[in-house]
Amino acid sequence: MAFDELNLQSDLLRAVEALGWKDPTPIQQQAIPLVLEGRDVLGAAQTGSGKTAAFALPILTHLAEDRRPGPRVLVLVPTRELAVQVTETFQSLAQFTSFKVSTIVGGVGYDQQRKAVSEGVDVVVATPGRLLDHLQSRAFTLARVDHLVLDEADRMLDMGFLPDIKSIIQRVPADRQTLLFSATLVPEVERIAAFALKDPIRIEVARPATVAEGISQVLYPVIQDQKTDLLITLLKNTEMRSVLVFTRTKHGADRLAQRLEKAGYPVEVLHSNRTQRERTEAMDNFKAGKSQILVATDIAARGIDVKDISHVINYDVPQHPEDYVHRVGRTARAYGVGDAITLMDPLEQVHVTDIERFTNLVFPRAVAPNFPYKIAPKLEAPKTSHKTAWDRVWSRGHTTASRRRR
Ligand code: AMP
Numbered sequence: 001m002a003f004d005e006l007n008l009q010s011d012l013l014r015a016v017e018a019l020g021w022k023d024p025t026p027i028q029q030q031a032i033p034l035v036l037e038g039r040d041v042l043g044a045a046q047t048g049s050g051k052t053a054a055f056a057l058p059i060l061t062h063l064a065e066d067r068r069p070g071p072r073v074l075v076l077v078p079t080r081e082l083a084v085q086v087t088e089t090f091q092s093l094a095q096f097t098s099f100k101v102s103t104i105v106g107g108v109g110y111d112q113q114r115k116a117v118s119e120g121v122d123v124v125v126a127t128p129g130r131l132l133d134h135l136q137s138r139a140f141t142l143a144r145v146d147h148l149v150l151d152e153a154d155r156m157l158d159m160g161f162l163p164d165i166k167s168i169i170q171r172v173p174a175d176r177q178t179l180l181f182s183a184t185l186v187p188e189v190e191r192i193a194a195f196a197l198k199d200p201i202r203i204e205v206a207r208p209a210t211v212a213e214g215i216s217q218v219l220y221p222v223i224q225d226q227k228t229d230l231l232i233t234l235l236k237n238t239e240m241r242s243v244l245v246f247t248r249t250k251h252g253a254d255r256l257a258q259r260l261e262k263a264g265y266p267v268e269v270l271h272s273n274r275t276q277r278e279r280t281e282a283m284d285n286f287k288a289g290k291s292q293i294l295v296a297t298d299i300a301a302r303g304i305d306v307k308d309i310s311h312v313i314n315y316d317v318p319q320h321p322e323d324y325v326h327r328v329g330r331t332a333r334a335y336g337v338g339d340a341i342t343l344m345d346p347l348e349q350v351h352v353t354d355i356e357r358f359t360n361l362v363f364p365r366a367v368a369p370n371f372p373y374k375i376a377p378k379l380e381a382p383k384t385s386h387k388t389a390w391d392r393v394w395s396r397g398h399t400t401a402s403r404r405r406r
Helices: 010-018 026-037 051-065 080-093 110-118 128-136 153-158 162-169 187-196 224-237 250-262 276-287 321-328 346-359 389-405
Strands: 041-044 073-076 101-104 123-126 147-150 177-182 201-204 215-221 243-246 267-270 293-296 311-314 338-344
Touching (some): 010 051, 026 041, 026 051, 051 073, 101 128, 153 187, 177 187, 224 338, 250 267, 338 346
Parallel strands (some): 041 177, 041 201, 215 338, 311 338
16 A cells, blocks of 8 residues: 555645655554544554554644644653654654644743744644643643544553543543554553543554564673673674663663763763753764764653664663563664664573563574673573573572562
């Protein structure tokens, strides 16, 4: 199926062509006709699937067919970065129209946001907390909204936005079209769907636990103390155009960035303790290729959409398998090819087991040649008969970690 068979408005088709998109992705093929029909949609789709355009294109087509003052579209997203990403997608798709798009997120001035919306915008992309602040102070109203999108609903719920979301939905007219997208359709998401959507059609493009084809995934067992040295060795020996490195904590991100800088790599850091200006600058430098490496925490990395991320490195193994899938989804976006590398301390084996179960994969274990391992990495499950130093660390770690989890 081609874009021009989808009944999209002609200025939007021009934009799709200008962006160089050849064919609609599977989620776009499924969602666009339903949204054009006016149906509510409950979609299981991940970032990287093309889901933003899957809702933006038909919604903008509706707006173009029936022009009225706005804001007519409200898109709720979990993080500022995703808000910026979604705004940019709307803007590039609306480049040959006169539609205006505004972002409402925390960390920047209230006045400017209030002014932008009051002066007339068609689409508002917002994080729940800041939007609710504006609504409570009656800075503007959502009385003209007739399209509501809840994007990455699972993550918004994880972040505790449920009360804010409910409160916002109550301020949007009941006579509207509602679309909800979520990486996983967990029961909490189903509950918010039951509250917000009317007779929705469900669509699911990829099973929630799948990692896009074309990504090669590999695991390097190494003790925590040597992770930074190993990472630097891998950076030296592998051709990596642009690298996204995930750490578990903000502090860990800062510390790693300092070490990498000392080793001579231009690095950017993204986490929620940094100001909006710092985050924007970090993203811009990384996107422009000024810095080869971006070190980020999970929440900060939601929605990061950088073309050509060649490698995702899990400096720390994610504690939730869903996060692994999200992290790795940053590479090989829109079906390119990329690599995901995970550094695993013996203490983290338990999380790797969870991830392997969740994704139904067994990651190949790898050893960096000539790396001065303090403890020889174990490439298979530990055997009880002959214990090496690694086995001892391994089994100690394993029991501690499992006990902590229970
Ligand atoms: P999303 O899942 O909305 O974050 O989109 C993932 C990436 O795919 C973005 O960089 C989009 O610009 C890109 N994209 C979306 N739809 C298409 C398409 N039909 N063809 C090529 N690239 C696309």
